[in-house]
């Protein structure tokens with residue numbers, strides 16, 4: 671399923687197919703995508719990590735780039751604090767909401783710093799645990 675705008679060209683190619691190699695074409699596709707598609711992804715259909723990154727790019731990254739990484743990181747930390755409070759004494763709904771906030775702020779920090787999270791996760795965890803190399807981690811496991 672196609673959603674939202676691209677974070678950068680590599681991500682765009684993944685989402686918009688081999689026919690759209692050039693960023694101008696991708697920009698046109700991006701322009702024509704509307705928020706209804708964004709809502710469709712959040713209303714029962716699966717959203718990939720890349721689609722989340724694209725959604726957050728569209729919603730917040732321009733503002734967050736202007737604010738800068740350091741100030742944006744402080745917002746992220748504030749949300750982590752709110753998650754800590756929710757984990758300690760919140761309802762399931764409050765915990766869910768705070769997880770969403772923390773993830774959104776983490777994703778916007780990645781966008782502001784031009785990090786493709788899908789590529790980063792694939793590179794670091796795609797072949798198993800970075801420590802032991804196994805899909806089910808056996809680090810520190812006793813024989």
Ligand SMILES: [Zn+2]
Pocket residue numbers: 799800801802803804806807808809
């Ligand atoms: Zn491991």
